[in-house]
Amino acid sequence: ETGVTQSPTHLIKTRGQQVTLRCSSQSGHNTVSWYQQALGQGPQFIFQYYREEENGRGNFPPRFSGLQFPNYSSELNVNALELDDSALYLCASSLEQGASRGGYTFGSGTRLTVV
Amino acid sequence: GQQVMQIPQYQHVQEGEDFTTYCNSSTTLSNIQWYKQRPGGHPVFLIQLVKSGEVKKQKRLTFQFGEAKKNSSLHITATQTTDVGTYFCAGPRANNLFFGTGTRLTVIP
Numbered sequence: 055e056t057g058v059t060q061s062p063t064h065l066i067k068t069r070g071q072q073v074t075l076r077c078s079s080q081s082g083h084n085t086v087s088w089y090q091q092a093l094g095q096g097p098q099f100i101f102q103y104y105r106e107e108e109n110g111r112g113n114f115p116p117r118f119s120g121l122q123f124p125n126y127s128s129e130l131n132v133n134a135l136e137l138d139d140s141a142l143y144l145c146a147s148s149l150e151q152g153a154s155r156g157g158y159t160f161g162s163g164t165r166l167t168v169v
Numbered sequence: 170g171q172q173v174m175q176i177p178q179y180q181h182v183q184e185g186e187d188f189t190t191y192c193n194s195s196t197t198l199s200n201i202q203w204y205k206q207r208p209g210g211h212p213v214f215l216i217q218l219v220k221s222g223e224v225k226k227q228k229r230l231t232f233q234f235g236e237a238k239k240n241s242s243l244h245i246t247a248t249q250t251t252d253v254g255t256y257f258c259a260g261p262r263a264n265n266l267f268f269g270t271g272t273r274l275t276v277i278p
Binding site: 087089095096097098099102104109110112142144146156157158159160161162163 | 213267
């Protein structure tokens with residue numbers, strides 16, 4: 055049990071569809087970061103949310119968007135799904151914005167398959 | 170842009186042998202973090218190193234941060250089958266944590 059909960063655990067979508075992934079951060083953590091991990095690769099940073107605002111973004115197109123709610127939970131939305139979007143999507147919560155103190159607590163991830 | 174490379178990419182060892190993975194950054198890092206990801210699992214935070222030349226130990230694991238704060242290493246003494254997984258180093262970049270390419274460790278019983 056990591057304290058970070060992601061849903062759903064697995065998802066199969068068709069190319070062109072839209073998907074929403076959800077994340078509940080660990081208690082006391084106010085920052086949520088989302089990562090995409092393709093098979094055999096390291097996690098790639100998508101974006102970070104702090105106090106309900108986007109606080110940094112990686113090299114992902116605008117069809118990747120997100121939200122953070124007052125209770126610090128977060129959503130990742132992907133529009134116009136492409137086959138290459140198939141990956142493990144990881145949510146990580148942390149005590150503060152950035153990555154300077156402490157470590158990230160990752161959820162178990164959502165395995166997205168686009169067919 | 171900033172790159173964090175790890176070597177080797179893969180390592181197979183007999184149980185009981187030692188293992189080392191090396192992490193090299195193209196830029197100076199304010200800190201370096203290490204994570205372990207078991208097969209089919211998610212990354213789990215192991216440790217953070219902040220000071221130049223810092224060495225930290227966790228049981229059979231020894232972590233080191235280079236003097237120039239651009240490289241780091243993780244050494245496991247007498248590997249066990251429970252050590253199997255991919256080890257990632259990660260460094261901060263702006264407001265995100267930038268992960269290395271990882272070293273996948275296989276331990277042969």
